[in-house]
Structures are given as C-alpha cells and as structure tokens.
Amino acid sequence: MRARNTIVGAAFALLAGGMAHSALAQDIKIGEINSYSLLPAFTEPYRKGWQLAVEEVNAAGGINGKKLVVISKDDGGKPADAQTAANELVSSEGVAMLAGTFLSNIGLAVSDFANQKKVFFLAAEPLTDAITWSKGNKYTFRLRPSNYMQAAMLVEAASKLPAKRWATIAPNYEYGQSAVAVFKKLMSEKRPDIQWIDEQWPPQGKIDAGPVVQAVAAANPEAILNVTFGADLVKLVREGNTRGLFKGREVVSFLTGEPEYLDPLKDETPEGWIVTGYPWYSIKTPEHDAFLKAYQAKYNDYPRLGSIVGYQTIKSAAAILAKAGSTDPEKLIAAAEGLTMPSPFGEITFRKIDHQSTLGAFVGKTALKDGKGVMVDSSYKKGADYLPSDAEVAKLRPKD
Amino acid sequence: MAFYVVQFLTGLASAASLFLVASGLSIIFGVTRIVNFAHGAFYMIGAYIAFTLTERLSGAFGFWGGIVLAAFAVALIGVIVEMVLLRRIYHAPELFQLLATFGLTLMVEDLVVLIWGPDDLVGRRAPGFRGAIDFFGQNIPSYDLFLIVLGPVVLGILWLLFQRTRWGVLVRAATQDRDMVAALGVNQKWLFTSVFAVGVFLAALGGALQIPRDAVHHAMDLRIIVEVFVVVVIGGLGSIVGAFVAAVLVSELNAFGILIFPKISIILVFLVMAVVLIVRPWGLFGKPEAAARKTPGLTVNPWRPLTSNERLMALAALIVAAMLPLFAGNYLLTVGSEIAIFVIFAVSLHFLMSVGGLASFGHAAYFGLGAYGIAFLAKMAGLPMIVCLLLGPLLGCMGAAVFGFFAVQLSGVYFAMLTLAFAQIVWSIAFQWVDVTGGDNGILGLWPSSWAASPSRFYWLSLGVAALVTVALRTMVFSPFGYALRATRDSVLRSEAIGIDAKRIQWTAFVIAGTTAGIGGALFAYLKGSVFPDNLGISLSVDALVMVLLGGVETVSGAVIGAIIYKALNIWLVSQTDLSKLVLGGFIMLIVVVFPKGIVGTLEMLAQRRKKASPPGSTLLAKPIESAE
Amino acid sequence: MSVAPPLLAVEGLTKSYGGIHAVRGVSFSLRAGEILALIGPNGAGKSTCFDMLNGQNMPDSGHVRLLGEEITGRKPREVWRLGVGRTFQITATFATMTVRENVQVALISHGKQLFNLFGSAPKFDRDEAGRLLELVGMGGYADRPCGELAYGDLKRLELAVALANQPKLLLMDEPTAGMAPRERVELMRLTARIAREKSIGVLFTEHDMDVVFEHADRILVLNRGTLIAEGSPAEVRGNPQVQAVYLGEGLVYDARHREGAST
C-alpha cells in the first residue's frame, strides 16, 4: 500500500518542479499569506491594495532596478496551513521576506516560523499585542496599530464621558479578552471612579444577540464597550436597536468605523458610537488623495481599511528592501528598524524598540447619512502617541 | 420579573429558527439515515436567495413572497442533489453519504462568495415587524413574537402532515423500519426524494427567516450545522417533537445561562448534549434504534493479513519513501512529514471506525490533546524533545480513557455525537482558557531539538513513526484483540454470548485510537512549532473522517491511501488556488460517485470480481442472508 | 447425604411485558447428558425462557441455578464462562468475518486472550477451529465470509461456536430452522451424539415435531407462558391438553417459520 505513497510523492515532486513561475531569478520576491477563502470580505480589498502597490513600485522602477513580485497564498484561516504556505514560500519559492496575515493566531504562527527559520516577516493586520511584545521576536515587524494602541485611542475619548457604570460585550477569545482587559486597565487608570457592572462574552461568530442585549439592558449601564465585529456586530446592533439598548447610553466600540464593518449596517447604523475606523470619504490630505484617486481609478470601487493595510504593507516592504539593498534577513532587519516612510495616513516609522509601526487610526463618531453609516467628527490619531513608554515596552518584550 | 419573562420569550424566538432547521435534519435522517452535513449549506443558500429576492421584490408581499419562494427554490435544489448525487450512494457503506454532503458543503461555501460576493449582506426588516412591543418597560421585538408563534405553527403543520396524510404515514413507517416500507411496495425512491425536499425546505426557510435579524454571509452554514446536530440528537433522531423541545431547551439554557455564566455559553449546548446522552442514550424523545442491518457489500472481501510478498512490497515502498530526501527539497519534505502525520491520524481513526465500528466525530480531540501535551511538557516543564514525544501522547490517552468510557456506552450516530460533544468541550477549553492554553493564540516555540530539526531528519522521524504505528495497528487488527473488536462491531449480542465484554473491548480500542492520534498530534506540534485550538477542532475531525471514508471504510489499508491522497491534494490545492474548497468539494463528490466504496475499497472489489470471474463455477451460489442482531 | 444438584434447575421463572405474560412460573430441571425439548406454539414464550436462562433477559421473578449455583440475572458473558453455550432463533454471527474466524473468536474468548494485542489471531487455535467446523459439517466452508452462508449453514456455525468453550449446557433456539428435512435430522443426530459423548445437557426448541420426538429424552410444553405438560415423547403425544393447543391443530411447523427459511 505504501507503493502508492511514493507514487503520489513522486507525482507531487514532478508537479512542484514543473510549475514554472513567471518570476525571473533577478526579481525580488515577497511571499504573502492571508485568509483569502475564510475572510474574503476583508482580504479582497486588502489584495486590491497590495496589487496597486506592486504596480506603483514597479512603475517607479522596481526595487533598485529589480522587479518586485508578490507570490500570494491562502491560509484558509488555519495557523497550520499558514505555516505550510510560509514554508513553501521560503523553501520552494525562495522569497526574500514574508508578509501579510489577518488573524492574530495566524500572525503569531507565521511570526514564530519566521523566528525559527530566520526569515523577515512583516505582519500586516493582526492586532494582538503579543506579536510585538510578549511574543515579539527579532524577525517580525507589524504594520497595523495594535489592540493596545486602538484601546488607548478610544480611552482618550471615552474617559471624557460622564458615564460611570460600564458594561462590556466582547467575543470570548483572546482578542476580545485582551481588548477588554487593556481598555479596562487604561480606563481605570484615568477614571478610578468607574464601575464595571456587567460583562457579556458571546462566543465568537455565534452570538445569540437577543439574550445578550436583554441581559446588558437589565444591568442598566450608562455606557457600553463593544468589541464584537462582523456578523456578530450586525446581530448585536439589530437587536440593540429594536430593543432600545443604545438609547440614552454611550457606546464605545473597537473597529466599528472601518468600512468593512460599518457598511453592512446600512440604515441600521447606530448613531453616536465612539469608534476607531477609516473614514475614507472625509480624509483630505494630499497623500490620501493620491492613494484614493489611484485606487478608484484602478478598481472603480472605494477603499476599505484592508486596502490601506495591503497597500502600505507592500509599500513598506519595498522601502525596506530598497534601503537594505539586499535580501539578507539581517540586513533587512537593520534597514527596517527606525525606517521612516510615507503612507496614505502620513509619515510612519517602524520602531526599533518593538518593531511596531506608528501607523495610526481615526477616531470619530458614527452617524447616518443618506441611509448609510459614516464616521463624523473624526480625527487621525498618530500611532506614536498611543504607545507606552520605551521603558515599559522593553519590559514587555523578551530579549532577543 | 418582567425581565425574566422577556428573556424567556427571547429564548423562544431563538428556538423557533433552530427548530425549523433541526426538524428538517431530523426528518431526513429518520427516513434516509443520511447524516446530512449539507443541511447548513441549504440553510445558507436559503438566506442568500431570500436576500436577493427580498431586495428585488418590493412591499410586504414581496418580502414574505421572497422568503417562501426562496425556500421552495432551495427545496428544488435539494431535489436535484438528491436525485443526482444521493440516489447513487444510498447503498454505499454507512456514513459515506456524509462524505458526499461534506463535499457539497465545501463547494457551496465557495460558490456563494462567487455569486453574491464576499461582503456580509444585511437584508430588510420584515414589513410590519420592525419595532418592539413594550412589556412592563422591557422591549420585545415584534419579529420575535412572530417567530415564537411560527415555531409551534410549523410543528403543528408537520404533525398534521405526518399523522393525517398517507405520505406522513409512510414517512413514519420508514423512520421505524426502512426495509418494511420497501417491502410494502412503496416507491422508495420518490419517498426519499420528497422527504429530502421537505427537510431542505425547512432548512432554507429557517435561513430565509434570518434575513431581518442576521447578516447573510458565507460562514453561516458552519455556525448553525453543529448546533442543529446537537438539537436533533438531544431531541432524539427522527422525532419532530423532540427537535422542538430540544430547541427550546437549548435556547432557554443559553438565554438564562449567560446571566449566570456569561463565559460558558459556547460549551453549554455540548454539556447538555453530553449529559442527555449519558442519561438517555437515545435522546429525550428518541427510541432505541433497531440495529442497523449491515450493508451486504461488507462481506465481499474478508480481511486478511498481508502475504509475505505483499509485506516485501510494502517494505520496498517504505524504503522508496525514505529516499525522498535524496531528491526533494525542504518544502516537499515538510509536506511529506505532514502527510505522514496525517497517515497516523487517519489510521488511528480507522482502527476505531472500521475495525471497531465506532465512527468518532471528535477524533481531533485526542490528536490535539497529544499536541497540547507536548506544549505543556516542553514549555512548562522544559523537558527535552524525546521525552516529550514519549509522554505527550499520554494526554491524548487520558482524554480518550475518560471520554471513551462514556462514549462506548452508545453506538451509531449517538456515539458520533457524544464524541463530537466531548471534542467541542475540549476545544472550547483550549480556545477560551487563555491563561493556560494561550487561547486562540496558541502556544508557540515548540521547535524540534537539533537532532530532528532538519526537514529530512524530521521527515524520517515522521515516516518512521507512521510506519511503526501503521504496522502496530495492523498487527492489532489481526491479533486476538482485533478479532474480538471486529466481533463486537458485527454483533454485540453474539459477542456477549461468547464471553466478550463488548464495552471493555471497545473502550480499549478507543484508548488505543486516542493514544495513537495523540502520537500524531505530538509530531504535528513539533512539525509546526506551535499548538492552536484548531488542532482539536471540528474541521480536523471531519478531515480524519474524510480520509478514512475516501480510502474505504471497509478496507484495512484504505486509511493510509485516503490520508495521502486527501492531504496531498488539500495542501496542493490550498497552495494553488483560493477556490480550494470548490475544487476539493467537487473532487470528493466525484470520488463518492465513482468509487462508492472508497478508493481502495472499490479497487479491491474490482480485483475480487476479476478473480471470481476467472475460475468458472468454482463456488456454489449461496444465498446471502443478513444476520440480524 | 446430599444429592448432587441437577445441571440446570429452573424455578418459578416469570416475565411479563406490560400486560403480556410472556413466561409465567416456569419450573423444570435438566440433567447432564439429557436432551430436553421445549415446545409450544408461536409466541408461547420459548425464546423468552432461553433469554432468561443465559442472562440475555432479566426475569421478573424466579431462579435459575446451574449445578446448584444461582445464575439468575448474571450477564450473558458470565453465564457463558460457567459453561453455557447457546444458539439464537435469529442467528447472530459475525457477518464480515469468515466462518473459521467466527469460531476462532469464541476460542480466543475461551482461552482468555481477548486483550492479546500483538498475537496472531489467524493462527490462533486454527486446528481446533477446523475440528469444530468438521464436527458440524462445515469444514469445507471455513474460509467463506460468514455473510455469504445459507441460513441452515449459519445455524450449524452457531453450533460450532457454542461448542467452542466445551460447554456443560447447550441452549439451542430452533437449531434446525431453515434446513432441509434431511439436514435437520442429521444435525440433531450430531447434537445428540455430542451431548451423549461429552455428557452435555441440551435444551432446545423446535417446531418440527419429527425432530422433537426422535431426539428428545423429555419434552416440556409451553403455552401462553405456562408449562402445560411435561414428560416423555410418548406421554406428551398422548396428552389431550397438548393436542388441543398444539398438535391437534396439525401444526407441525408454522407458516412464519417457512417464511423465515426463505428470507
């Protein structure tokens, strides 16, 4: 029976060997991994974003004259599959660096792989603080503002609210738990008078919204912190609206202002929530205008936050590769540390101390306009302003 | 007080949609004995089509018409699926239909994204049911009240259908004894088709009715399917009333459970199911199942150990496989290791499922426990790799010993569901108990020691262990214990009548299978350098089932081939296309139709036929008699 | 001086299902080497009796003693270990295993090797299995999958399996059902021979009165759960009550039974 084992193995080898890639030897290859099949709503705009960046980089002469090629793989939302893909990209495709990932656990899995195999990894979207702090490593950098940074931005606004009695609703897994923990900690530091009177932990992706809303309403908080997103958020908002949960209560909500999460709510968008997000329609800076125009011209669609992340991931990677002038991981790390570059949100820097970029986010309030949800009164919060002191960061991060 | 009343009503509203979907599943299972994995997919298509229709058609009539129309449209799809796919495989071995419907589900998940796009869709609110009704200061959404009324109405209609129509009488008769209906000269084909259509209609209606409260998206199916299985099993397979009561029970427990234990809602339903099954092995309203008659095809090819020639060939194949590092690169070697590990996993499930007749739907629990065993030993106790590899699987062994003890008290689908419940409980603990397991973010940094670190060494290690495990389990199949295990599978009655303690034999097999899976998991942890709750998740359990079924559940070596083909194909497809689910699902459905006994099973059958055809008139034609148990 | 207890002693055995009294106050005993027939029309309670004797079924009241030892309510596998083999009215065999393997499983169990994980089962007591199969006339079928066998052959196989633990007592529920008349006589002759040689007690039920009258040393007649007669074949044949409920109707063997043979 194991005869067939080898036949399959051999066929496999032939296939793998026979697959010619359009990339030439002198091209610079980036291996990109994301949850395309599991989370198409987020990864499609993200993909469009990085494809635009690749185009722009190559139109501008590539990387020190060499063409930039991105080889993209789907991880199906599974850390184990992401590692298989990372391995293929590194071992078979010979990519100069890894980039991408959306889910925190996948980001961590690839980051650990990168550390083990000594490969440069630029994490695009994972939010977990662990990736740059408690489980940070020399080879891993992260673009998007972390959980902590977003919490700090929200706390800044939330601490000004008069509300004293707070309830929390968060999906019961690592992201939800740590978002609530950081928010509570920072909030209680600023406002020792606050009481946390109720918490709801619906299972991620499986919220039974009616009972949850009813239970929170029964606790009668003055303000609510929400960490749910996606389909859970839709259900929560719909039940909350119908049952009047949000009436007369302040709501602070992670990520809800991102078009990915806000747009599906359409005319049911609750008004006045304090959220982090991406109001692409109201950002009036030359950098963003340029990006917006190019994006809309190419795709005839508006960008989501994922588009920004995808775009800036490849832009950052290109900048790092260009500065390093080499694909040697050690040189890439040296080039990336402290590197400053432009982005659609303005200049960003990859910090030397924890490899976190200073890309920020917008904080504003939700509103309804023409039957659609939008963010109003928004302002850009620079990432650099919402990170703990260097001394604290040094304590959080293992020595590498 | 008003609050508790409203909470209760909210629970009832959730129960209504759950009931619709669950009753459909229950009816289908009752008559056709198909574990319809695609039930969630039909629910999802119902929601998508209803979304499109309700957006196009305006007004109240457009909305309600759209909902009903969508359900009918999906029922029609169900009819086509039944006629084109399922009809061909009713006589395949038990659970093979599960494989077909699993393939269908994979395809549907990709298809809806292709058709409706990737974004979450939020549909209209139901006309006339937008607001809420004030109840002593608490708000009850009027749509909830609509659902609360709808549940019992549907129950009533179904009851009338089953009690008052000839069709219903036939369905009930078939639920009790399939063969009897066939004997009565009823056109079984159309009975099955119509039952499938009704079941799918209910699922689609359940999905369509979510439009005003939920977002329509491509992962809706998985969200509901497991819960629905749980409801059906708690209620008792084939019992509509049972499905209703169980749906209410589960929803109310959830509604009130979150007030007391907000964090455990995810495992609540599984805990309830485990308790119900342990106390009432056939569910609340189920009846003890008449032992399934064995598929006649089972007897065609008696199992026998390899002949010495075959042994040499297997050894030669192993040697060739061991030479892979001579010409393959690191990536291929790592893929090879992964495949070898999945061979271990599949072979362990095969031992339980094919040899023991116990189809576990939660086998990943023991694989994952093995992996977490490594994580705890290596990270917390800091033990060296070789010690970890030896001790890590013990966690799988212990888990199997505890859960297996309860699980083997049951059989058939109930066994499957109890194992699923246990696996889900373990998964939830790993997923939510962040302090110990790292939760979703897993435990990182479990890389192999230097002696096994290089891809070729790790490949040899995995291949060696896989070969050892395969040989060991194969030896057990033909050991006195293996005979006893097969005996309990074929006839518990006869086994007990010749002094065999069937439960103890099965429990032992469960522990052996769990420990072996744990060995696979332990290697997997080192291969990936990390452990995540995924490693004990449902989808991994389903993967293992698919591998065994694909190879051929009635064969001794099918699991090995099934694992190699499925895993290699899976890795390759995921690497090559974002539509891997579509292609893989299509492939599985094709295999199911072309190889109705699994790949190895069908090949063996063909070989057997050729052998039989050659010496003319060699055997007497004895009439096969099924030995009923 | 105490008398040696009989091989099997049954006392006041009773079982009812809801309103149906399947078996009511049945008492009898059986000596080693004796062949005892239990007859009665369909639904008389014969199989229910059998099931209570080997622990398959729990009596509502009454006692079963084997060589004086109380075995009421013991599990079937424990009763088997005490030396009671049985065959079933509806055969129960291991359909996916070969005929020889069926016997080997019983031998493995008898040899207490059930948890032997790494031995070779195909070689286990192969000769003994072959001998038992020869004994019941199944030697030529040893390698056939059991699921392919004709009904009468399954009955023979069950006898071989029942003999595997060298029983003291054989319980045979309609052992010759599904066989041609000539085969019936042969099988019962064989059974009788073995019983006499090894001094095994045999309790059997049978609808074929020729078989019963030829082989039974003694006959028990059961009707609606109660014993209505007991005695030698001649006595039973002459009993008017028996004739009324049973023989008088000329039912030598019934319709359902014929149906069973052609399933």
Ligand SMILES: Nc1ncnc2c1ncn2[C@@H]1O[C@H](COP(=O)(O)OP(=O)(O)OP(=O)(O)O)[C@@H](O)[C@H]1O
């Ligand atoms: N599990 C059960 N539940 C309810 N009634 C039962 C059950 N088992 C047997 N009975 C009833 O008990 C009575 C005796 O049945 P039993 O099978 O012992 O008869 P029998 O003498 O073996 O008949 P036959 O010659 O048809 O085999 C019958 O009326 C039968 O319907």
Ligand SMILES: [Mg+2]
């Ligand atoms: Mg009987």
